[in-house]
Amino acid sequence: MKTNLTQMKKSMIFSLMLLPGLLCLGQQPQQQQQPPASRQQTATGEQRQRPLEDSTIRMTHFQTEIWDPEVQMVQPAAKVGDPPADAIILFDGTDINKEWEEASRGGVKPATWIIKDGAMESVKGSGSLKTKRVFNDFQLHVEWKTPSVITGESQGRGNSGVYLQDLYEVQILDSWHNRTYRNGQAGAFYKQYAPLVNASRKPGEWQTYDIVFTAPRFGKDSTTYFTPPRATVFHNGILIQNNVALRGPTTFVGIPEFLIKKHGAGSIQLQQHGNPVAFRNIWIREL
C-alpha cells in the first residue's frame, strides 16, 4: 500500500514537472524544438557534441524563476557606514542611557561613561557597557578610536572589545606597530582566530568594524553547540574574519569548548579594559 502511494506521488510529481515543458513546447517555434543535442562553439572554433542532460524533459527559463514574495526594499544611507533605514541606532552621539547600561558587580547601573565630541568614552573605574536589548543573528556597525597619545604596549595599549551575545569578543586594540600575540590583536576573536590581516589605522584615527553574526543553535545537549556561532568581520572595510565557527565563549584563561553553556539572545558589550577607547555611530540590523 505504502509502495503504491509512493509510486502515485512519484508519477504525479513527474507529470507536474512534465506539464509546463509540454505546454511551452506547444508554443515554441519549430526551430527551438530541435535539435536533440545542442552544439557548442569552442574557443578554437571547432564544434563538439553536448548531449542534453535529459532528452525527455526540456525545461524553460520560467521554471527556475521565483517571483514571490517580492524582496523587501531597504533605503540605504547616503554614505556607506551610516545606518540604513531598517537599522536600530545603538548610539548616535547623544544619549548613552537610551540603549546602554553599565555592568556593575554582576548587575547593571546607569552608564557613567562620558560623551566627548559626539563619541562616548569610558572613564577610570567604570564598567563595560551592554545594550539593554538582546540580539540573535545580526549585522553590526561600530566605530572606535584608541588614544592618539601612545601609552603602554601589547595588550595594554588601547584595549577594549566588542562582545557579541555577551560572550564572544572581537578584540579592540591599538595594533598599529604594536606586537602582541596574534590571536589577541585588533580584529581577533580573542584567543581563537587571529585576523586575516592587520587593517589597523594609526592611533587617534577612527576605525570601523562591520560584523555579521549568526548565533549558535543548541540541541538536547546544553554543553555543545548543535551549530556553532559563526561570524564575518570587516575592519576598515577589509575582510579579517571569514565566516569563522567559534569554538566557545572567548576567554582570557582556559579552553573555549569547556565553557559552552546553552544560551539565547544576548547583549552587545563594549569592554572597559582600563584604556580610554572612544565609540561613535553604532547601529545594528537584526537578521
Ligand code: MG
Ligand atoms: Mg579586549
